[in-house]
Amino acid sequence: xxxRLFIVGTGPGNPAQMTPETREAISAATEFFxxxxxxxxxxxxxxxxxxxxxxxxxxxxxQAALARAAAGADVCVVSGGDPGIFAMAAAVCExxxxxPAEWRKVDLVITPGVTAMLAxxxxxxxxxxxxxxxxxxxxxxxxxxVITKRLRFAAEAGFVIALYNPxxxxxxxxxxxxxxxxxxxxxPHVPVIFGRAAGRxxxxxxxxxxxxxxxxxxxxATCVIIGSPETRIVPRDGxxxxxxxxxxxTGESR
Amino acid sequence: xxxRLFIVGTGPGNPAQMTPETREAISAATEFFxxxxxxxxxxxxxxxxxxxxxxxxxxxxxQAALARAAAGADVCVVSGGDPGIFAMAAAVCExxxxxPAEWRKVDLVITPGVTAMLAxxxxxxxxxxxxxxxxxxxxxxxxxxVITKRLRFAAEAGFVIALYNPxxxxxxxxxxxxxxxxxxxxxPHVPVIFGRAAGRxxxxxxxxxxxxxxxxxxxxATCVIIGSPETRIVPRDGxxxxxxxxxxxTGESR
Numbered sequence: 001x002x003x004r005l006f007i008v009g010t011g012p013g014n015p016a017q018m019t020p021e022t023r024e025a026i027s028a029a030t031e032f033f034x035x036x037x038x039x040x041x042x043x044x045x046x047x048x049x050x051x052x053x054x055x056x057x058x059x060x061x062x063q064a065a066l067a068r069a070a071a072g073a074d075v076c077v078v079s080g081g082d083p084g085i086f087a088m089a090a091a092v093c094e095x096x097x098x099x100p101a102e103w104r105k106v107d108l109v110i111t112p113g114v115t116a117m118l119a120x121x122x123x124x125x126x127x128x129x130x131x132x133x134x135x136x137x138x139x140x141x142x143x144x145x146v147i148t149k150r151l152r153f154a155a156e157a158g159f160v161i162a163l164y165n166p167x168x169x170x171x172x173x174x175x176x177x178x179x180x181x182x183x184x185x186x187x188p189h190v191p192v193i194f195g196r197a198a199g200r201x202x203x204x205x206x207x208x209x210x211x212x213x214x215x216x217x218x219x220x221a222t223c224v225i226i227g228s229p230e231t232r233i234v235p236r237d238g239x240x241x242x243x244x245x246x247x248x249x250t251g252e253s254r
Numbered sequence: 255x256x257x258r259l260f261i262v263g264t265g266p267g268n269p270a271q272m273t274p275e276t277r278e279a280i281s282a283a284t285e286f287f288x289x290x291x292x293x294x295x296x297x298x299x300x301x302x303x304x305x306x307x308x309x310x311x312x313x314x315x316x317q318a319a320l321a322r323a324a325a326g327a328d329v330c331v332v333s334g335g336d337p338g339i340f341a342m343a344a345a346v347c348e349x350x351x352x353x354p355a356e357w358r359k360v361d362l363v364i365t366p367g368v369t370a371m372l373a374x375x376x377x378x379x380x381x382x383x384x385x386x387x388x389x390x391x392x393x394x395x396x397x398x399x400v401i402t403k404r405l406r407f408a409a410e411a412g413f414v415i416a417l418y419n420p421x422x423x424x425x426x427x428x429x430x431x432x433x434x435x436x437x438x439x440x441x442p443h444v445p446v447i448f449g450r451a452a453g454r455x456x457x458x459x460x461x462x463x464x465x466x467x468x469x470x471x472x473x474x475a476t477c478v479i480i481g482s483p484e485t486r487i488v489p490r491d492g493x494x495x496x497x498x499x500x501x502x503x504t505g506e507s508r
Contacts, residue, residue: 011273014275015274016273016274016275016278017274018273018274019265019270019271019272019273020270020271020272020274021270021271024270058501082368082376084372084376084381084382084383085383086383086501089376089380089383089498090380090498090501091383091501092380093379093488093496093498094498094500096490096496097486097488097498104488104489104490104493105490105493108496110376110377110380111376112271112372112376113368113372114273114336114366114367114368115372118336118338118339118366118367118369119366121338121343121364121366122336122343122365123364125343125347126338126343126344126347127338128338128339129339129340129343129344129345129347130340130390131388131389131390132387132388133386133387133388133411134386134388136384136385141501142503143503143505146412146503146505149411150385150411150412150413153407153408153410154387154407154411154413156407157387157403157404157407157411158400159387159408232347232351234350234351235358236359237358237359238359239358239359239362242347242350242351242362244343244344244347244348244351246344246348247312247340247345247348247395249395249397249400251397
């Protein structure tokens, strides 16, 4: 008899942004697989066991979780944000795709969550209020030339661009290079939002024009949102500026 | 003394997918502005008043809500899904941008939510596990030529494409035309997901290859996700197929 495999997202880190559905899934499982800092967000009971692994061992972690679920355990795989956005749901599906036939019999329950770009957007206005794209800037899993091609297409299309995994110790120059590429296509006034730890006590939100955007403002916990030429800033006395992208496209700013 | 303006998203409609933060914001307000079916999702108290309006009157609704908040009321503007994705947060920001100076003094609290594409993705696997874009297919707010240009760029870029507002009585042919355009760029095997009312009792999920995709499968409550050439289907005996896009891009499928 196979167990269940829950794949959940904790949301951005603020417990008030985790859905009741996800909380219930966590309550139903007894073994938890995930990156340590995400597991730290859970209040586990004494009968619930954590198996922490490094951030880059996603396929190994998915396989380990599936093996335990196939053996009858109720298992939970934990991502930050939403599990379907640059996170563990795809790793588990890939492990099933390539794995033994019995893994296809495991009951899979995926609960959606609030992904980082939504939390950042909510704190600053509505930068994602018009067409947008979301890209991982990590070249661990795809060639850098594919990333640069996509950045150019996205800017030409007029998408607002949300960048996940913008920078890390092992990838220090990619975000600066991405800004340089985008400056070739987009006007310098386009707002760039550095949204770090949105909704958490250590939150830090910075907005600067693309022409002056400094990659050093980002770290691993930052989601970077680059506006389109239509994205606007609304100054407010005594309150943070609002940044939003109008629902209507007029093309006037081109 | 100005009141507060909460801008919330109910999530896809399943109450277990609404965050505690959003529930708390709803509890703190006394006047609710929104499209009737979204307001119907709330369990309002006797002292909480609903002001329902039609789906296409977003800017008017935002202005009415701001006027009440500026007059001192605690007001809540309600969207389905996430308020920042093709929804009311951008309409409120636009109303502030164009409105009287006192509207900039209103305390704005935006709570993020689970947007439709995340709920659909979670029910079927991980189609958004790699780079993707989200577009509204409505040509009420932008020219059709802008939409078709973006569809081509998105497909050329290799993005998975999530389409919001794919079809309505007033816009019956646009989705079929979008499929026709995408067939010129993408291979016919690319999976297309029609995700209707994900997580609700009337949920309906259908997957078909782009070569056979039939626009009549969609209605106003459907989010359509078109895979990339890398998106894969995992058949499972006695369970629904999984659809996922691998985290790694190899280019082998091209």
